[in-house]
Amino acid sequence: MTRIAIDMDDVMADTSLKIVQELNKKLNTNYQIPDLLNDIKLREEFYANYSQNNSFLWEKGFFEDIEVKPNAVEVIRQLQNHYEIFIVSAATEFPESMKEKLNWLEKHFPFIGWTHTVFCGHKYLIQADFLIDDHEKNLKTFSGTPILFSAPHNLHLTGYERVNTWDDVAAKFL
Amino acid sequence: MTRIAIDMDDVMADTSLKIVQELNKKLNTNYQIPDLLNDIKLREEFYANYSQNNSFLWEKGFFEDIEVKPNAVEVIRQLQNHYEIFIVSAATEFPESMKEKLNWLEKHFPFIGWTHTVFCGHKYLIQADFLIDDHEKNLKTFSGTPILFSAPHNLHLTGYERVNTWDDVAAKFL
Numbered sequence: 231m232t233r234i235a236i237d238m239d240d241v242m243a244d245t246s247l248k249i250v251q252e253l254n255k256k257l258n259t260n261y262q263i264p265d266l267l268n269d270i271k272l273r274e275e276f277y278a279n280y281s282q283n284n285s286f287l288w289e290k291g292f293f294e295d296i297e298v299k300p301n302a303v304e305v306i307r308q309l310q311n312h313y314e315i316f317i318v319s320a321a322t323e324f325p326e327s328m329k330e331k332l333n334w335l336e337k338h339f340p341f342i343g344w345t346h347t348v349f350c351g352h353k354y355l356i357q358a359d360f361l362i363d364d365h366e367k368n369l370k371t372f373s374g375t376p377i378l379f380s381a382p383h384n385l386h387l388t389g390y391e392r393v394n395t396w397d398d399v400a401a402k403f404l
Numbered sequence: 405m406t407r408i409a410i411d412m413d414d415v416m417a418d419t420s421l422k423i424v425q426e427l428n429k430k431l432n433t434n435y436q437i438p439d440l441l442n443d444i445k446l447r448e449e450f451y452a453n454y455s456q457n458n459s460f461l462w463e464k465g466f467f468e469d470i471e472v473k474p475n476a477v478e479v480i481r482q483l484q485n486h487y488e489i490f491i492v493s494a495a496t497e498f499p500e501s502m503k504e505k506l507n508w509l510e511k512h513f514p515f516i517g518w519t520h521t522v523f524c525g526h527k528y529l530i531q532a533d534f535l536i537d538d539h540e541k542n543l544k545t546f547s548g549t550p551i552l553f554s555a556p557h558n559l560h561l562t563g564y565e566r567v568n569t570w571d572d573v574a575a576k577f578l
Contacts, residue, residue, distance in 0.1 A: 233529065316529060322518035328502040344496035344525045351519030355407065355490060357531040357547065373531065 231314045235358040238319040240381040243296040252286045293330040301396040321349040405488045409532040412493040414555040417470040426460045467504040475570040495523035
């Protein structure tokens with residue numbers, strides 16, 4: 231059966247939205263996702279601030295209550311009828327995150343389960359036919375076919391097949 | 405570079421010893437590892453009891469203070485000079501275990517790091533040349549060369565290259 235590996239942050243989960251909210255709280259700013267998408271200069275300023283102020287990623291609770299991306303649940307449930315689905319998240323950098331990510335998956339995607347969940351650092355040792363991910367570092371070293379899921383930080387990337395939404399994923403695979 | 409995937413429980417860590425201790429505490433028994441190794445009937449009784457009384461695996465703290473197997477640290481450190489080493493542990497079944505396993509690795513094997521640590525369910529999607537593991541379910545579905553690390557529960561297995569100690573691993577790979 232064709233195997234699809236699916237990343238969590240900014241693919242299944244709207245992690246960028248949570249990051250924007252946390253950074254706004256921390257710096258008393260008012261960044262908004264649509265503005266970041268439309269304004270390259272603002273986006274560069276945002277990511278410069280973020281790289282200096284991202285300790286909340288290591289704090290308890292960050293990964294527990296992130297919003298699910300629109301239609302992710304329904305499309306992944308349907309994909310599971312035709313493909314072997316594994317969730318592959320680069321989570322070992324964040325020791326507190328893994329239990330929270332399991333809880334999150336159990337809450338929103340109870341049909342996946344721990345047997346098909348992988349938390350790792352490097353993803354290049356994952357054997358799958360497709361990897362749907364938002365980070366070039368994961369896609370460019372992947373041995374199967376990489377699929378880039380659009381996120382504010384990867385809009386400049388070219389050279390990858392790109393999907394913008396879970397409807398795009400459904401159109402490609404279903 | 406040749407890649408070796410190494411399991412944690414009963415390969416790097418003496419998990420069977422901890423299990424025996426926890427079960428003795430729970431059932432007020434006095435099982436000892438050498439007796440279990442020598443006596444098949446006792447071993448069967450032990451594993452029957454264990455399968456009914458293993459809730460401690462899901463409790464906080466179980467995986468934090470397990471003893472390191474003799475020479476594991478020194479041999480893995482040397483392997484790292486010649487091979488790409490990944491730690492691959494079937495840990496997603498135990499939500500509390502992953503932070504504890506990261507702490508344990510950081511304490512005893514600080515030269516590995518989160519980038520080369522994988523927590524998963526099924527291991528058959530791991531791409532490596534060798535897998536050193538104590539469980540047949542992981543070895544028989546592995547796409548590279550499986551190496552069976554002896555543990556009380558796998559003494560009956562045949563058909564795999566077997567190592568009994570980390571000195572055996574060193575003799576094979578170094």
